[in-house]
Amino acid sequence: MSDNQKKLIEMIVGMQSPEAIELTKVMLEEGADPNTILDICRKAMDSVGQKFEAGEYFVPELILAGDMLERISELVKPLLKEGGGGQKKTHGKVLIGTVAGDLHDIGKNIVTFMLDVNGFEVKDIGIDVPVATFIKEIQDFQPAVVGLSGFLTLAYDAMKETVEAIKTAGLRDNMKIMIGGGQVDQVICDYTGADGFGLNAMHAVKFCKEWFGVKE
């Protein structure tokens, strides 16, 4: 790894946003391979994720890391050749969304981020997602795990309705469903008919590793 590449990782992991963006520009001007830059970002995001898991980083660090990734991707994308991207997602497909009536997305975004850095292919279908949209997206994307996020007490019913609709559509059998966000516990898990509830993004990763049989 070149000096600049090492420096870029350090800057991203060290939360030095303006410096990391500047360095990316310099590297691209000097002819760096855009795919290599994306690989570096991925490595950096892995470290950020590990620091979050270790309780060293908190939500603001993840938001800033996500912001840096977005900005760097914007710089890199126009230079990428068709089919490039360099990301290798191996473990399996997860679909996630915030249920109908609920607009909270920070927790869901972090779960998405952490599943992504842990090698899952995640499709995030946004907030306030109506039951019918969940069904349609599941049919298109064919995930083996669905994550429902919600922070309001009204989300309990929306989660329950979503799980029921998945069942009615005949999609429940080979699928695991996890719920999370704000106030969820075993009572709510049973109420909604989900397979598991998670209090944080690491729980989501743990469920997926277990359900997809990923070895540590």
Place this chain on the structure above:
Amino acid sequence: MNTATQPTSNNELYAERVQRLNDAIALRQPDRVPIIMNSLFWHTRHAGLSFRDAMYDYDGLSAATRKALDELQPDAYVLPHPIMALGPTMDIMGYRQLKWPGHDGVSNDVPFQYLDKEYMKADEYADYIFDPTGFMLHKYLPRIATAFEPLAKLPNFPSLYYTRIIHSTRSFANPDLVNAFQTLQKAGEEMGRMLGKTVQFIDDMAALGYPLAESATALSPYDLFADYFRGSKGIMLDMFMRKDLLLEAMDKAAKLIPLQAIPAAKHSRSKGVFIPLHWPGDGLMSPDQFKTFYWPPLRKVVMTLIENGLTPIMFWEGGCTSRLEHIMDIPPGKCVYFFERTDIFKAKEVLGKLVCLRGNVPGTVMSAGNPDDIKAYCKKLIEVAGKGGGFIMDGGSGIPDESKDENVQAMFDATREYGGYA
């Protein structure tokens, strides 16, 4: 109690309840654990009002609230009108920061929702710091309501003097501004109607023996910038990228916020100032960030309120167990810490000699559990958090809209059944 005569009984009941609450706040042992009715849409649903009507029908809201008070007999109640009865005024002014039932395609039976957006841009901290009034008038208000848009055309008053002030009257004939003032007059009249009915309701309820739990609200400076100015993503980036500007702006806000809360509370029956705390939760920032950005400006607001004889009631949303050791530098018996999902039993250990605790029957149990679960949790709350006084019963975030009626009743029954101090 036994010798109370009918005509004075409501007055006595009122005094008894206020005493119970004040004892708990001052860390004395009351006769029993006090309990607050803290509901938005649970009780309006209970009375058969749609969510929309709860926001538009002032008398309907009052009647629904009175019905719940009569049934539950709380020691104090949170007044719903200032948070809920805003529909008509918001319609007139074209308010944009909320979506609400029955407006703009939203169905009649969902609660209102605040919209998380960037209402102040990153490069506007300097404007706010230089002149907060000018920033609010010319930039912020025009963004959040249609009727405020023309305020952008108001003169920049601090730059004017002598004849320039005379000339500046010209702006007041600007047709857009004239229009705006007419609309705002209508909004003001509507707000006057709402507040008139609200004051009447407070007086009527006092006459029936029901005290107010709190009268004014204040804000944590960090939350002001997070929720109402920069949005949730913006504020988190600012902690890294605009640290000094954020700190300076919050320092200014810490002086401005009490200017609204103090007069509001001083003219009221209750000295309680409710401070909802949105962003102090355990995962939401690091301990260092909490000690730098969150607690110092908030503490400044809190101390100013206390110095003015008021009682800050801080509602620590989410889980704040990791913060307990960092929020001990307050004078004893002067405020209330209301916890949602914080470990309130640990809070009793850490803060029990310092501050009255309030909470925290879980919303999950209120919505999906049964009366036995509620009673068991309340009993434990009373025995542990209520030990020796300094505790007020409430739901973790009040009574959730979706609570089962029997669970709400169980919370009140349990408090009366187990809450007495021998």
